Amino acid sequence: MERAVGKRSILRNILVRLFLFCVFIVALRFAYVVTVRGDSCDFGDFCFFSLPEDFNIVASGDQVADSDVVLTSRETVPSTSKNIPYLWTTEGFQKAVNFYSTIFQDLVSEGFLSYSSKSLCVETPTGADVFALRENGVDDSIGVFKKPSKPLVVSGEGVRQPFADEVFDFVFCGGGVVEKSMRSGDFAAEIGRTLKPEGFLVVHTAAKDKYSFASFLDLFNCCKLVKTEDIRGHDPNMLFVRQIVMKKAGKNLDTGRSSLPGMQDSGGKAVDNCFVSNYKKELIQKAEPLIDKEPLKPWIALKENLRNIKYLSSMVDISFKRRYVYIDVGARSYGSSIVSWFKKQYPKQNKTFDIYAIEADKSFHDEYKYKKGVTLLPYAAWIRNETLSFEINQDPSHKEAEKGRGMGRILPVQPSSDSRSSHQVDEIQGFDFADWLKNTVSENDYVVMKMDVEGTEFDLIPKLFETGAICLIDEIFLECHYNRWQRCCVGERTTKYQKTYGECLKLFTSLRKSGVLVHQWW
Known part of the structure; x- marks a missing residue:
């Protein structure tokens, strides 16, 4: 008798647990349909109620x-x-x-x-x-x-x-x-x-x-x-x-863009092979002023000028660009300007940038091997594709000299049999930077460029204008190299560069007058 009662109790427990399990399955299905899948619930979804169709x-x-x-x-x-x-x-x-x-x-x-x-x-x-x-x-x-x-x-x-x-x-x-x-x-x-x-x-x-x-x-x-x-x-x-x-656009529809309200380009400016709209020139008026007078301590004045820079992406919305690109010409080490400045300070509006590091000095190449999102071009930016002879500065006063060649390390020179005790001459491959730029980015991309090429800017910038590639760049951070005052010796100028500050200022001014947003870099 007791054995029969025990069997019924076990059976009842099994039935109760089975019933609760079924209720749990139905509730879980209902929650999935309504909250996860986003649908309404009906009999086909194992729901046991529904609203009337004419509700x-x-x-x-x-x-x-x-x-x-x-x-x-x-x-x-x-x-x-x-x-x-x-x-x-x-x-x-x-x-x-x-x-x-x-x-x-x-x-x-x-x-x-x-x-x-x-x-x-x-x-x-x-x-x-x-x-x-x-x-x-x-x-x-x-x-x-x-x-x-x-x-x-x-x-x-x-x-x-x-x-x-x-x-x-x-x-x-x-x-x-x-x-x-x-x-x-x-x-x-x-x-x-x-x-x-x-x-x-x-x-x-x-x-x-x-x-x-x-x-x-x-x-x-x-x-x-x-x-x-x-x-x-x-x-x-x-x-x-x-x-x-x-x-x-259809077969009979003109694909030309209508004039934009308040943005008529009739007063725009042609920059050789491209056209700069008036609205871009208006943005330049909002940029920080150029330093008109040559600073006596350029290593301080130009660095402090970084605080005054009006970044383009802090003035406008860059959301409607197909792609976002940062090009570091003369990148040196990975931590030099890519990490210390661009990644930390440049306002990117939560956009992911493709980064190109152009660096000819082999002593820095290993740093880029495992850097995600960074493409290294181990060449020298130049006006044509050719092999160049470079004079490499081994001046120990440069802060990166212990790593290799230091800042300001590479200068294009004519091939010579002369040997100098403080310099080394290397052969390196130069590439047509303007041509590469036109094949890498488009007018619909947002392109930021930093250029530190030890005086070669006086060759590269005119070539960018000549080819129209200058109009593919939205913002330029340019270090212009001239015979500046030396930090070590009061009243003495460096003999490393032949250009004057006035010539650098003229280069910056011509870029801005042409509708190119350029900033003085250090």
Whole structure:
């Protein structure tokens, strides 16, 4: 008898545990569907309840500031959705829908959007803009985001959309998604791929300055600017946004860029083989002034001038560039200026830069072997591809002399049979720096260059102008070498360089007058 009771007790315990396990599985599935996958829950998802298909959500007047909004499970939402997701009932979602509805109604009235347009909303986490499109009668609308929110948003990315070429008549990018992208170039290219010829692209961005606006238009070179206006946004982080309307080039559409509002380039300046816009020249007016008078202690004055430098990236938004590049010409050691200055001090706006270190001195090459993100060019920047003879300064007074040749170590000289006790002559490969630059970066890249080439700047800079490569550089930090006063000996100048401070100042002035943002380096 006792044995029978014991067996029933064990069986009951097993059944209870099995029941609890099943409840746990169902709860876990429900949590996954609703919170992780972002879908609504129905019987197909092992959920044992669902909202009725005709369930309406009415926003009260105190929930939405502008007007009452009725969100319903209408025929614009696919019939596969058997209920209303909780997200759609939230105040934030309703406000967003109301905002986008106003935007899309205006675009319909202006002819940029039609009810028959096949439309795409890019990088939309909630799908509020897609919902607004469907609520306004643009039924063939879909969104894309890495985390889907069915039935409005499918899985994908702005830089890798799960659609064929040229399928959309209208593409919308709200919430500043372009500048938030870490790969804005790929983002723009992917939109250009999926947008039909003569289709419309509408972007909301926080870009206000002329530099970033011009960079944005260059980014979307598949399209022509149609209209731009400032509007009030709904996002607390973007209270005011710029709405840009563009049209993709078609067979009969001019691909030339429209004049930018407030940025007419009629007074721009041609720099040999390239053109510098007025807005770039305006930025130079905001830069720190050049040191007009030759400093008696240049090793102090030029170093202190670093505190006054107005970096370009501290004046403008650089988000709309395809790529970010730092070129250190005469890099010396890895810790010299790449680490001690560029990585620590230059304002990079959270952008990742490709770094090129150009250094001919073999004594520094081993330092770059295992540095990620840095490409070493073990040559001398020059005006053509040729083998050069270099005089290497072994002056022990240089602080890096114990490592090899020290700062200011390499100077181009004519081949000679003469030998000097304090110098060594080496042969090294020089390369056409201007040609390399034109084949490495583009006008859509953000390029920062530091140049410390021991007097060769008087050869390289004119070649950059001659070839037009100078216009590929956004900002230059240039050390100009001249017969400066020596630290060791009062009243004596170095005989190492033949140029004067006046000639250096003329070089800096000519660069700025030509629309090139250059800073005096030390």
